[in-house]
Amino acid sequence: MTSIMTNAAAMAALQTLRSIDTNLETTQRRVSSGYRVETASDNAGYWSIATTMRSDNAALSTVADALGLGAATVDTAYTALDNVIEVMSSIKAKLVAASEPGVDKNKINEEMKQLKDQLISSAQSASFSGENWLYNTNTNALGTKEVVSSFIRGADGTVQVTTLDFDTEDSVLIDTQDASRGFLTKAIDADALSSAPTGTARDYYLLDVGSATPVTGTEIAIDANTDTATLDDMISVIDDLLGQLTDSAATLGAITSRIQMQDNFVSNLMDVIDKGVGRLVDADMNEESTRLKALQTQQQLGIQALSIANTSAEKLLTLFQN
Template sequence: MLNSINTNPSALIALQNLNATNTELAATQGRINTGKKVGSAKDNGAIWSMAKMQSASSSSLNAVKDSLQRGQSTIDVALAAGDTITDLLTKMKEKALAASDTSLNTASFNALKSDFTSLRDQITKATDNAKFNGVSLADGKTTKLSFLANQDGGNFTIKSQTLSLDGLSLSVGTSFSTATDAKAMIAIMTNALQTATNKLSSLGTSSTGLDTHLTFVGKLQDSLDAGVGNLVDADLAKESAKLQSLQTKQQLGVQALSIANQSPQTILSLFKG
């Protein structure tokens, strides 16, 4: 190799190698510190863009999950009211049956009638209170409710099931005045009870469908998050091993540069007598 006092090729090469090692070492330390192998668009524009889009999709699903959970709660409230109403109808039927007994005295008959009308009025209270977030699937004031189903704004629609007196073919005047009326009321209450259970069955089916879709959305979001992680997350075990290797390489580079810098001293020694 040509020796020169103006340039030191060996030192220049050693310095270039050391700078390259330092750059790679800084990048590796950055990946370990952030946990990301792609932290910005300059690291890998295509991967970064893809990860951002998937991350946005995952974030959008939070709104979908919130909406579906409101739907869940709305149905649960309606189902709870429905359970109460079927219990009330069952008791009303029992009162009507008892009042159909012609051997009852007037006081007993009137007591049964009073119980019957009290139970009837409780149905109205149950439907009036069957609201979540100000809306109800049981009071007959709406035909359906729609909740977000996906990030594109699609809807999951639930049909209302009116459990008020009108929805059960009853009225605020439903009652009986005689044992004969009470006997006829038994069939009316049986029909009302059947109507209520059918409507609760429909709500239950809607609830199952909504629960299934909510579970799917949760799994979809988990998959998107995992996909983002696969795209941008660093393999910390691999990066740690690489860090140790680069640190060793850096030390060797410093030594190589030091040795190369001693070359001019060799030239000077040639001029010593």
């Protein structure tokens, strides 16, 4: 039946053209944005996963920044501590030289004073972004320092920030409030270091920085009257301090290595997450460009089909012409 009221062919052609236009619009949007899943309406599941993982990646980026800050702080402390160990070795050598007969011990002591000043300078200079793990001027001990190391999302959706911890008790060289808390300001019993201890304490300390709570004992300093036994005690104390400082430097070195490993891991993890998100939401540009060409062709054919369907009704007019 041919009807002038209802053009079924035109309706079918129009419906097809609308479908093509919708698909063409979607493909053009994908080509323009580069995303196959750009909004939640495209694919709610993939969009949700991608949004969460992008948020986690942003958190990991902050972790990477924190690791960089932590690495700089640790490196600063290690560099200063390494210099302190060198200066301490020089002080030890000066004390050994003072044990030789006929040397001018007063001049050696003057050299030692300069080395002590260098120790103080190194400890004071070991500051990065307001953090100094070697020099304490606070009433309380510096305590444990934390370096952000990772951002973790559990299987149940919970999140957690983990840290690398370092106890500054193992690094403080000078404490202006409590001398006993600093390696270079605390007192060490030379008798306890002796191979044949007498039970009578012989305490020595290296630096007197005027701490609010000083230690008791003898400062490691010499003059013309310093005897061999006293020099031996001082050498033993300096050697013990060198061992403790070496252990502290080794700990800082291990933390530096750990931070570097974690920094590399975080960087790789961020790359992997980016790739994973890309697999979920990125558009395949080869596929989309091919589809775009096909849909443009289909659109042209659809317009032609609609035009043909519309003109077919006009032929009915010829039936009513004389």
